[in-house]
Amino acid sequence: MEFSNKTLAWLVVATIIVSLAGTLISVNRISKGPSGFVVVNSTGNASVSITTQTQLNFIVSALNFGVGQVNGSASTNYQCNLSNNKTSTTNIIRAGGCVGFNTTMTNGPLTLQNDGNTWLNVSLNFSANAANFIGGGATVNPAPLFMFSASENESGSCAGGMNATMNNTYITVVPNIWIPICTGASGSNLNYADATDSLTVGIFLGIPSDAAGSKTVTITAQGTS
């Protein structure tokens, strides 16, 4: 069987048409892309555990009244009084026969700060009383005085309120016992939030004119969560 030239020509034309049509159809379908994508959803869980940290620090840990002398006379009651409290964050208050001694505090008053992340019950312990810390008080001289106060350095730090007995009020130091200054149920004691987490300890000294020597007393603050 033989094909005529005309038949071959039509076959070639048909081939071209089929080829073009196939190309158009293929390109059209490819350009639409796949009929669907696989959507991958990945779910992850990140867990963070924060351990409660109990941390209480004296951010101002030294109060230095400096070097001085007491003018022993009846007019001064043979005594010099030195003190600081919340109302004066830089000045040392002097009364009586004080000669010398510092008039300002280098770093401010003794200041406690809750540096942890939980509420704290705070108590103080003094290593000595007035007689052991300052001494003196013989004959005409009055007895030495060693007193303290405790107040909020930042308002609202002690959420349930400071111990009213020594809140901005000086009371006589009783040594070697824990004296609560800010205590209560968690949430009512010393806060840990940065803006409301600090307390101030005020000191009042009564120095008789017969006292002498280098004097140091240690105050230990305890924070319990």
Added chain:
Amino acid sequence: MNQNNKTIPNKAIAILIIVALLVTIISTWVILGAIKASSEKQFARTQTVVSSNGDVSLKVLAPTTPSTKVSTGQVKLVINSNT
């Protein structure tokens, strides 16, 4: 050969065959280009579609036993003898 066979010369048939070859080559080239473009588009779509959902949970552990910390401060002065 009849009369019809003579109306289309062999030269014309050869040209048609060459045209058919060219069309086929061009079609193949176009299809390959379309496949490549489609692959790139598919990749881009895949990048867009993939998503991830995460949950962050936070747990603060309370101490099992009370914890206590201490800090110390000092009060100092030097008293010279009263002359």
